[in-house]
Amino acid sequence: VSTHGATVTPPEQHPASGRGRQMGLRPEFDEFVAARSSRLLRTSYLLTRDHGLAEDLLQTALTKAWFAWSRIEGDPEPFVRKVIVNTYSSWWRRRWRGEQPTEDLPEEHGVDHADGSAGSHDLWDALGRLPRRQRAVVVLRYFEDLTEAETARVLECSVGTVKSQASKALAKLRIDPALVPVTEEGGAR
Amino acid sequence: MRTDELRSLLHDRGDEVHDVGAPARIGAIHDRVRTVRRRRAAVAGGGVVAAVAAIALAVVPGGTPSPGPAEVDPGPAVTNGYSKDGVTFPAEADGLELLGARVGDRGESELVFTAPAPDAEPGLQISPVCYGPAADDHAVSVSVNGTFLFGLTCEPSRPEHPAAEGTAGAAEIEEAVATLGLTPGEPMTVRVWLRDRSTDNTLVEHRDMVVGVGVYGRSPAESASGPAPESTGSPVAGTDLPDRIEHEGRTKRTEVASVEYYPVD
Numbered sequence: 001v002s003t004h005g006a007t008v009t010p011p012e013q014h015p016a017s018g019r020g021r022q023m024g025l026r027p028e029f030d031e032f033v034a035a036r037s038s039r040l041l042r043t044s045y046l047l048t049r050d051h052g053l054a055e056d057l058l059q060t061a062l063t064k065a066w067f068a069w070s071r072i073e074g075d076p077e078p079f080v081r082k083v084i085v086n087t088y089s090s091w092w093r094r095r096w097r098g099e100q101p102t103e104d105l106p107e108e109h110g111v112d113h114a115d116g117s118a119g120s121h122d123l124w125d126a127l128g129r130l131p132r133r134q135r136a137v138v139v140l141r142y143f144e145d146l147t148e149a150e151t152a153r154v155l156e157c158s159v160g161t162v163k164s165q166a167s168k169a170l171a172k173l174r175i176d177p178a179l180v181p182v183t184e185e186g187g188a189r
Numbered sequence: 190m191r192t193d194e195l196r197s198l199l200h201d202r203g204d205e206v207h208d209v210g211a212p213a214r215i216g217a218i219h220d221r222v223r224t225v226r227r228r229r230a231a232v233a234g235g236g237v238v239a240a241v242a243a244i245a246l247a248v249v250p251g252g253t254p255s256p257g258p259a260e261v262d263p264g265p266a267v268t269n270g271y272s273k274d275g276v277t278f279p280a281e282a283d284g285l286e287l288l289g290a291r292v293g294d295r296g297e298s299e300l301v302f303t304a305p306a307p308d309a310e311p312g313l314q315i316s317p318v319c320y321g322p323a324a325d326d327h328a329v330s331v332s333v334n335g336t337f338l339f340g341l342t343c344e345p346s347r348p349e350h351p352a353a354e355g356t357a358g359a360a361e362i363e364e365a366v367a368t369l370g371l372t373p374g375e376p377m378t379v380r381v382w383l384r385d386r387s388t389d390n391t392l393v394e395h396r397d398m399v400v401g402v403g404v405y406g407r408s409p410a411e412s413a414s415g416p417a418p419e420s421t422g423s424p425v426a427g428t429d430l431p432d433r434i435e436h437e438g439r440t441k442r443t444e445v446a447s448v449e450y451y452p453v454d
Contacts, residue, residue, distance in 0.1 A: 030215050033214060033215050033218065034211075034215065037208075037211065037214055038206075038208040038211060041206055041208055041210075042203035042204075042206045043203075045202070045203070045206045046199055046202060046203055051206070054206070055210050055214075058214075059214065059217055059218055059221060060221075062214075062218050063218055063221040063222055063225065064284070066218065066222050067222070067225070067284075068284040071284065079284075083284075086282075086350075089350070123194065123195070123198050124198060124202060127198075133349075133350075138195065138199075139199065142192065142195050142196045142199050143196070143199040143200065143203060155350070156279060156282070156350060156352070157349060157350060161349065170192070170195075173195070
């Protein structure tokens with residue numbers, strides 16, 4: 001099964017599959033974490049907009065990857081990125097066990113923008129108001145520089161969906177109140 | 190707002206991330222791996238009890254039909270994924286294979302079907318679906334083998350990616366699954382039902398709501414079944430077996446015929 005560059009061997013084809021498999025050391029996994037996780041942390045941060053959640057998301061995804069490690073063929077990074085994005089998407093609906101769910105994640109804390117970049121700060125805030133799937137498309141397309149086809153494979157959707165989600169995301173950003181220029185009379189231009 | 194502004198912002202923000210957690214990360218991940226493995230070992234341990242129960246129980250027909258529940262069916266073949274009315278569960282998600290899935294007709298508020306229990310590693314992922322115009326008032330609940338696992342709020346519109354939007358091996362789900370006593374490869378009964386968000390877990394009906402579920406895991410490999418369990422003749426002390434079980438919509442009385450156990454892994 002191809003996942004944007006990486007291939008995951010179906011379990012039934014893998015000799016290590018089965019209940020008797022022993023937990024072993026995976027030095028290549030450790031090397032991968034050491035070499036690649038900083039970049040993946042950036043992706044996680046751009047999705048969650050929170051440093052703590054980003055680390056949690058990254059570790060959650062890498063833990064999943066650890067269990068799938070022996071079945072990943074090729075570069076593992078696309079697989080891990082896919083798990084990050086899909087895990088992030090799954091967080092938007094809180095599991096319900098009696099308490100009322102929330103669709104909101106904690107907002108960013110502790111980031112000081114003393115450089116006066118109010119415009120970019122507004123855009124950053126507007127990004128945070130995008131639905132998660134649209135935010136994921138934006139991050140994959142404009143930070144990871146994935147093509148529409150690659151983005152579709154990561155998100156397990158069609159290219160058409162990627163196009164429509166990206167279009168909707170950009171449209172929402174353009175009409176976000178924080179980004180619409182305000183006239184002297186107080187109205188939006 | 191231009192796309193180059195967006196691109197620039199994302200790269201600037203990405204560059205702001207100082208990876209101070211890098212030195213401790215690999216250790217933290219291995220801790221998580223150990224935690225997951227412990228939970229899954231608990232699942233496998235529960236499997237011993239379930240296997241014992243399966244061997245020990247002689248099901249005696251004669252109980253009363255249980256009221257109301259939907260018929261248990263083996264579920265459709267899902268080798269190539271499952272799709273109905275625009276809801277698609279791919280054959281694989283997050284490296285796990287689809288073990289069973291079902292999406293009901295509009296207004297069908299309860300689904301019960303069987304799917305093979307997954308191998309203990311990497312466990313069980315359940316992705317429920319619930320959508321319709323009355324989403325604000327409803328949730329969907331999930332149980333496996335009669336044990337309530339969790340619920341999710343419904344959505345007004347059909348989800349595009351239910352496999353990605355359900356649970357993803359979250360801790361509380363793993364803990365709940367650990368109590369199920371699943372035996373890899375054996376049928377497990379999956380039930381999803383519509384409920385009112387403001388009341389208890391009781392099934393409710395709504396003619397415009399749709400419920401469904403996809404169950405993911407890793408099928409036990411041929412070799413995983415291993416040799417037949419070796420009988421030691423040892424009794425299972427302290428295991429309370431139910432005197433009645435529900436099977437295929439009927440309540441059945443049970444009798445202990447014999448007890449055996451075998452080690453897992």
